Amino acid sequence: MSVVIPAYNASEFLPQTLDSVLAQTYKSMEVIVVDDGSTDDTQGCVSTFLSDSRVRYHWKENGGDGSARNEGIRISTAPYVAFVDADDLWYPDKLEKQMPLFDQKIKPGIVFSDRDLINEKGEPILGCQWPLFRGNRLYERLLIQNFVPTSAAVVAREVFKEVGMFDENIRYVCDRDFWLRASLKFPFDFVPKALEAHRKWGNQMTSNKLAFAEAALQLITRFVREHQDLIDASLESKIWSAAYARRGICLGESGRYRGALEDLLYAIRQRPTNRQAVKSLIKLVLGRL
CATH class of the missing domain: 3.90.550.10 (Spore Coat Polysaccharide Biosynthesis Protein SpsA; Chain A)
Structure with missing residues (x-):
């Protein structure tokens, strides 16, 4: 070992x-x-x-x-x-x-x-x-x-x-x-x-979390493109819903409301049962009222 x-x-x-x-x-x-x-x-x-x-x-x-x-x-x-x-x-x-x-x-x-x-x-x-x-x-x-x-x-x-x-x-x-x-x-x-x-570090910054989410989305996009034959439509919807929800949450935490709203709505369109995306969208909208 x-x-x-x-x-x-x-x-x-x-x-x-x-x-x-x-x-x-x-x-x-x-x-x-x-x-x-x-x-x-x-x-x-x-x-x-x-x-x-x-x-x-x-x-x-x-x-x-x-x-x-x-x-x-x-x-x-x-x-x-x-x-x-x-x-x-x-x-x-x-x-x-x-x-x-x-x-x-x-x-x-x-x-x-x-x-x-x-x-x-x-x-x-x-x-x-x-x-x-x-x-x-x-x-x-x-x-x-x-x-x-x-x-x-x-x-x-x-x-x-x-x-x-x-x-x-x-x-x-x-x-x-x-x-x-x-x-x-x-x-x-x-x-x-x-x-x-x-x-887990208490000073892990929101900007770092967003960078991770951006990098993950780029990685996933490349993988799906290169291996489209392995991924059916149902799985692809779950993949995009999870990835865009994660980025949307990070955008919201960094104060970028418009981008967060777009990502969370896209995540829900891809998979309406994504409860994390739905709850995050509600929290985002209520926070602007």
């Missing part, structure tokens, strides 16, 4: 992340911290862990999360690769619960799990209870919602050989792009419990 930790100016939380990885009950692993051109003491934080022979430190020029993950994949050696963001935490039995699923007769390419949310202090916010899906053709679900947390995923190396690595030209949603490409070729499986904690 190769564990890749992309780290950029991660000195505040990286020691906690490394502690959680090294505390795994599944012991056979190498842990690679890919320093993505940090300007803080990320290297110094890692140096205190190098007495553990499983830990490696690798520095590279800054290129973003996708670039750092790809570098980790390239220099890793194990047949399976797991990722964890430098401020997330793994629970001790994460890998022990996931790895047996790769021994099934129909071997999955990717195994993931649910996750919990924590704040900057490590205090629980809520249990996420993401929708969990297994099997083939998961692109049908992934086009509606990205339900595979990167820090909860373990990927068989043959997946990278077959579909490539993370697209470094895609901002914000390169993980979702990778899951979509992988889902065309490989089945997925999951452990139906939270095996990691994702740190």
Whole structure:
């Protein structure tokens, strides 16, 4: 097992992340911290862990999360690769619960799990209870919602050989792009419990949420165009309804009323039963009265 930790100016939380990885009950692993051109003491934080022979430190020029993950994949050696963001935490039995699923007769390419949310202090916010899906053709679900947390995923190396690595030209949603490409070729499986904690930042800006929604819509548009033969009219309506509702909500939060109204109305036209879009539209209109 190769564990890749992309780290950029991660000195505040990286020691906690490394502690959680090294505390795994599944012991056979190498842990690679890919320093993505940090300007803080990320290297110094890692140096205190190098007495553990499983830990490696690798520095590279800054290129973003996708670039750092790809570098980790390239220099890793194990047949399976797991990722964890430098401020997330793994629970001790994460890998022990996931790895047996790769021994099934129909071997999955990717195994993931649910996750919990924590704040900057490590205090629980809520249990996420993401929708969990297994099997083939998961692109049908992934086009509606990205339900595979990167820090909860373990990927068989043959997946990278077959579909490539993370697209470094895609901002914000390169993980979702990778899951979509992988889902065309490989089945997925999951452990139906939270095996990691994702740190949610209170200062995550509305503008960033909108950028994510814009990037997701661009990704979905490209995927649907390239794979139109796989997507029937009913599924396509659900896809557009979800994507435009998400962007409409973000536009509303950023004060762009006209754009929000247009997106939410379009989402409802595509799928009148989209309750999130309907509730968001009502909230938007009432807020203007």
